[in-house]
Amino acid sequence: MLFPSKTFSTIVGLILLVSCFSFISTQEETLSATEKAALEEFKLKILPKIPESSYVHKFAKDDLYLINWLRAGNWKVKSAMDLLMKHLEWRENESIDTIEKEDWANVIKEFPVFFDSVDKSGKPIIEVWFAEWQTRKAVLAGRLSTLSRMTTLAMESTSRKIWESRAEGKNVTQMIFLGELEGASVIQHMCPACLPVYLTMATNMENHYPYFVNKLYLMNMPASFDIILRLLKPILRASTRETITPYVNKDQWMKVLDETIDKNQRSVRFGGTIVRE
Incomplete structure (x- = not known):
C-alpha cells in the first residue's frame, strides 16, 4: 500500500516520537x-x-x-x-569546557590514547596504550600535569560522545575502556613516581565521570601491574571495581572484543583493522 508523501512523513514522525517517549519512560520505570x-x-x-x-x-x-x-x-x-x-x-x-580546543597532537603521539570509535551497541571507546607511555621519564621531567590532563581529555571527550548520542535518540549510557599493557615494566610504568598518574585518572573517573564506564579491560596485564590495581581499588566504587577485567594473554581477550566491538572500530593491537601511527 502506498501512502502520499505527506502522510508517510507524518507516520514516520509519530513512530520516532513514540520511540523517544518509550525510551524516556523505560529510564524512569527503572x-x-x-x-x-x-x-x-x-x-x-x-x-x-x-x-x-x-x-x-x-x-x-x-x-x-x-x-x-x-x-x-x-x-x-x-x-x-x-x-x-x-x-x-x-x-x-x-x-x-575548552579542553578539546587545546593542541594535543604531540602529547597523544608521545602518550597514545584514542577515543574515536564505538562498540557494536554505540558505546564510545577509549584506547590507552599504557605500555607505550614513558611514564616515569615524563613525571621526572615535571610533566605529570600534562599527562594527567590528557587522561582528563579522553574522559571528557568520550563522555561528550555519550550525551551527543543520546541527544540523537540513541540508547547510549556508558563507555568502554581498553588498556594495553603488553611490555609494561616495573621501572617505567609502576614506579612510585608513576603512581600519581593512575591515581589522578581513577580519582577523576569517580569524582567527575561517575558511572560512565561500562567495561574496563586491561589487556596483556603483567602480574606486577596487580600492585597498581590493589592501590587503586580503595578509591574506586564497588560498581567501578566490578567493571575491571584483566587479561593475561591475547587468546583470553580477543574473543570478548570480537563479540562486542567490530574490527573496524579497533586498533590493530586490539585485533582490529585501524592502523595508527
Missing part, C-alpha cells in the same frame, strides 16, 4: 518511587544553578546525567548537589 522523588527534587534544585554558558548545561536536563550524580551521592539529594557543584567548580578552574 527507578523506585523514592528515587523518582529524589530525581524530581534534584532537578528543581540543581538545574537553576548550572550556568547556561557551561557545556554541562547542554545535557543536564537528561535524566540519566542527573541520575548518575544521585547514584554517586547514594540517592541523597544534598550529597548529589555537593558533588555536582564541586564538579562544576572543577570544570571552571580547569577550563574543561
